Amino acid sequence: MIGNIKILMHQGKQYIPDVTTTEVPGIFRGRPEISTEPVDSIALVDLCPTDAIRLNPVQIDLGKCVFCGECAFAFPEKIKFTLDYKIATNQRESLIVKEGEYNNIILNPDLIREEIAKYFSGSLKLRQVSAGGDNSCELELNACGNVNFDMGRFGIEFVASPRHADGIVITGPITENMAEPLQICYDAIPHPKIIILAGTDAISGGIFAGSPALNRSFLNNHKIDLYVPGNPIHPLTFINGVLELIRKRKG
Amino acid sequence: MSDYIAIKNNETILLESIPVLRYEDFLSFNTSLLSNEANHCVHYFGYPLPDKLKLICCIANDEENTILISSSEIKVELNSLPSFSAQHLAFHIFEREIHENFGVAYTDHPWLKPVRYAFDRADRNSTIGQYPFYQINSEELHEVGVGPIHAGVIEPGHFRFICNGEQILHLEIQLGYQHRGIENLFVRKKKLLQRNILAESIAGDTVAGHTTAFVNLWESLCGYTADDDLQYARTLALELERIAIHTGDLSAICTDIAYQLGSSVFGRLRTPVINFFQVWCGNRMAKGLIRAGKNHFHFSGELADQLRKLFDDFEPDYQEMWNEIKELPSALARLEKTGVVTHEQAVSIGAVGMTAKTAGIKRDIRASHPHDLYRQFNHQPIVKHHGDVYSRTQIRNEEILQSIDYIREMIKNPPDVHINRPPLSPPKPDSFTLSLTEGWRGEICHCAITNGNGELLHYKIKDPSMHNWLALALAVRNNEISDFPICNKSFDLSYCGHDL
Ligand code: SF4
Numbered sequence: 001m002i003g004n005i006k007i008l009m010h011q012g013k014q015y016i017p018d019v020t021t022t023e024v025p026g027i028f029r030g031r032p033e034i035s036t037e038p039v040d041s042i043a044l045v046d047l048c049p050t051d052a053i054r055l056n057p058v059q060i061d062l063g064k065c066v067f068c069g070e071c072a073f074a075f076p077e078k079i080k081f082t083l084d085y086k087i088a089t090n091q092r093e094s095l096i097v098k099e100g101e102y103n104n105i106i107l108n109p110d111l112i113r114e115e116i117a118k119y120f121s122g123s124l125k126l127r128q129v130s131a132g133g134d135n136s137c138e139l140e141l142n143a144c145g146n147v148n149f150d151m152g153r154f155g156i157e158f159v160a161s162p163r164h165a166d167g168i169v170i171t172g173p174i175t176e177n178m179a180e181p182l183q184i185c186y187d188a189i190p191h192p193k194i195i196i197l198a199g200t201d202a203i204s205g206g207i208f209a210g211s212p213a214l215n216r217s218f219l220n221n222h223k224i225d226l227y228v229p230g231n232p233i234h235p236l237t238f239i240n241g242v243l244e245l246i247r248k249r250k251g
Numbered sequence: 252m253s254d255y256i257a258i259k260n261n262e263t264i265l266l267e268s269i270p271v272l273r274y275e276d277f278l279s280f281n282t283s284l285l286s287n288e289a290n291h292c293v294h295y296f297g298y299p300l301p302d303k304l305k306l307i308c309c310i311a312n313d314e315e316n317t318i319l320i321s322s323s324e325i326k327v328e329l330n331s332l333p334s335f336s337a338q339h340l341a342f343h344i345f346e347r348e349i350h351e352n353f354g355v356a357y358t359d360h361p362w363l364k365p366v367r368y369a370f371d372r373a374d375r376n377s378t379i380g381q382y383p384f385y386q387i388n389s390e391e392l393h394e395v396g397v398g399p400i401h402a403g404v405i406e407p408g409h410f411r412f413i414c415n416g417e418q419i420l421h422l423e424i425q426l427g428y429q430h431r432g433i434e435n436l437f438v439r440k441k442k443l444l445q446r447n448i449l450a451e452s453i454a455g456d457t458v459a460g461h462t463t464a465f466v467n468l469w470e471s472l473c474g475y476t477a478d479d480d481l482q483y484a485r486t487l488a489l490e491l492e493r494i495a496i497h498t499g500d501l502s503a504i505c506t507d508i509a510y511q512l513g514s515s516v517f518g519r520l521r522t523p524v525i526n527f528f529q530v531w532c533g534n535r536m537a538k539g540l541i542r543a544g545k546n547h548f549h550f551s552g553e554l555a556d557q558l559r560k561l562f563d564d565f566e567p568d569y570q571e572m573w574n575e576i577k578e579l580p581s582a583l584a585r586l587e588k589t590g591v592v593t594h595e596q597a598v599s600i601g602a603v604g605m606t607a608k609t610a611g612i613k614r615d616i617r618a619s620h621p622h623d624l625y626r627q628f629n630h631q632p633i634v635k636h637h638g639d640v641y642s643r644t645q646i647r648n649e650e651i652l653q654s655i656d657y658i659r660e661m662i663k664n665p666p667d668v669h670i671n672r673p674p675l676s677p678p679k680p681d682s683f684t685l686s687l688t689e690g691w692r693g694e695i696c697h698c699a700i701t702n703g704n705g706e707l708l709h710y711k712i713k714d715p716s717m718h719n720w721l722a723l724a725l726a727v728r729n730n731e732i733s734d735f736p737i738c739n740k741s742f743d744l745s746y747c748g749h750d751l
Binding site: 003004006007008010012014024025026029030031047049050052066067068069070073081127128129131132133134135136137138139140141142143146147148158160161172173175176177178180181185186206207208211213214230231232 | 278367368369371379380399400402403404405406407425427428429430431432435436440441444445448449452453454455456458464469500512516518519522525529530531532533534535536537547567568571572575745746747750
């Protein structure tokens with residue numbers, strides 16, 4: 001017992017006091033900024049492993065980007081990744097970062113369904129489904145609830161049963177073999193319910209896009225409430241995105 | 252002519268230098284090799300030739316540091332092949348895969364069931380919802396089905412238990428839900444960077460392990476010798492990944508025995524280690540760090556100082572927590588003698604990694620087939636003998652401390668920056684390469700075959716989980732079903748690494 005208390009004391013404070021303003025350590029690859037510098041744009045487009053870069057104007061689709069950083073290494077005067085981890089949004093087009101535009105990525109309040117703020121702003125229980133996820137996003141979603149990030153303080157938690165959940169968090173590119181379990185799980189969640197896509201693989205298929213082993217038809221039939229890009233997602237990206245979603249109100 | 256060609260880890264050979272044996276000779280040669288415990292099968296797979304199926308078997312000899320490669324060519328329609336598995340169970344998963352992918356029917360395979368329902372399987376009519384589970388008809392017994400979606404935030408897989416009351420008689424593990432067709436994508440995606448990123452995504456908890464296997468293989472295929480800076484980064488990443496995941500697993504083991512303090516403390520101790528990856532390379536899972544023929548993230552003296560400081564802070568808190576748990580009767584009661592894998596079982600199924608090392612098998616690529624800086628380490632694998640959950644807990648503790656020692660040694664001499672690295676030449680034509688690494692779970696094996704133009708013809712990946720899932724199924728027999736979560740966690744096997 002004494003030993004346990006001693007250990008407890010030695011931990012000090014581990015939690016991040018304010019997850020909305022804290023700075024991430026190191027050289028994190030968050031929201032990119034694209035300058036208007038002219039470069040060999042054909043070479044730039046060609047080097048990207050997931051066709052995330054398009055031209056006229058030069059743009060990066062964070063829903064496709066696997067954050068490998070190679071474009072920034074090859075063209076440092078053109079592309080630079082910032083430490084800004086707030087890159088989740090509820091509008092697919094907002095994930096496209098264009099040259100010369102240095103705005104933050106935000107949620108569009110008009111697209112947030114009314115029930116979300118009404119029912120979930122103080123408590124949101126989520127069911128996670130990994131559908132071909134490589135276990136990196138899953139590890140980071142688990143980390144959201146650890147003593148450092150402590151997402152539970154906002155009433156956001158993962159639950160075991162879809163019947164206890166208010167929504168689903170999908171990771172992975174959605175494999176053919178998971179298509180049916182995913183649908184069954186979603187159907188088991190009572191209304192109203194939300195869908196969050198966590199990670200580039202879930203948003204676009206990522207590096208797996210075009211694989212014949214995928215079946216992404218679930219996404220054609222449902223409205224997505226939140227896109228959280230990353231490879232894997234950073235816990236702070238996820239937590240901030242969800243907080244915005246459940247707290248942001250119209251006008 | 253010899254029955255085999257002996258190669259070293261990461262050696263590229265001409266495809267035609269691999270002897271092609273008659274199937275009967277191929278079978279007897281490879282199965283008889285396994286009567287020596289120093290030999291084990293690191294890979295056995297098939298790939299289609301125009302009118303035949305080519306089988307390649309790779310048996311590692313851990314004492315002589317060689318891998319014995321042999322091959323055979325069969326007609327698939329022949330339909331009546333005797334199996335390797337009837338002679339030695341360690342081949343079971345590989346033959347199941349050959350059966351599933353190409354329709355090879357074995358006459359005497361003990362357990363010829365689907366592996367992962369790959370999209371390019373031979374029988375498209377067999378689907379994942381119709382898996383043929385083993386059944387026992389008895390009024391006293393009941394079945395418990397768990398998954399594919401589990402209670403926690405983890406990957407999917409289905410566990411089917413046959414229980415007598417609370418006691419597990421039999422567990423069958425059905426996987427394949429995570430199948431993304433990744434081996435096929437290695438061939439289809441032509442850019443090196445794409446393949447490099449695919450390697451990082453085989454199992455996102457083993458980025459350093461699988462990516463090192465890939466880049467070492469690729470560089471060998473291109474006749475490129477990695478300089479000390481590249482080797483240093485890979486070795487360091489492998490050991491850091493081991494520390495991070497092992498520490499996280501200790502946390503998860505505490506969670507599963509409802510020991511909240513251990514769960515929190517080990518959980519938060521993992522954080523600075525993965526954050527260090529972010530400081531070093533911008534990603535907490537080390538994605539982006541390891542690249543064939545280049546390194547964007549030189550490990551500087553400044554990073555070395557930061558890492559030293561990290562361990563100075565980590566060690567006392569870690570040690571204090573470990574000392575507490577290892578003497579806590581309520582924790583030990585849940586861990587000791589639970590989920591035992593015997594030495595005999597581990598040998599028979601060809602177990603690798605922690606599962607092998609905790610059942611008295613000294614099997615560790617860092618010692619037996621060293622690559623990168625391991626060639627200078629004289630690594631002594633940590634071996635335990637009880638094969639229970641506690642052994643798998645203890646080995647994590649000891650491997651964490653061993654890895655910290657290795658890293659403390661390494662960071663005394665960070666490498667020089669290399670500028671103007673030579674570019675990679677194209678891969679050699681008509682070649683075969685095999686690469687082994689010891690990831691935190693155990694042995695990873697990648698194989699590649701090129702065609703006459705030096706293009707990738709076939710890519711094969713083996714995660715250690717391929718061997719070890721059966722160990723979990725055997726370990727839980729006669730245990731209480733309530734001990735399943737802690738057994739499962741103590742192995743912490745990969746679903747996506749298995750399903751590919
Ligand atoms: S960082 Fe993103 S946009 Fe840049 S090359 Fe990599 S995947 Fe493409």
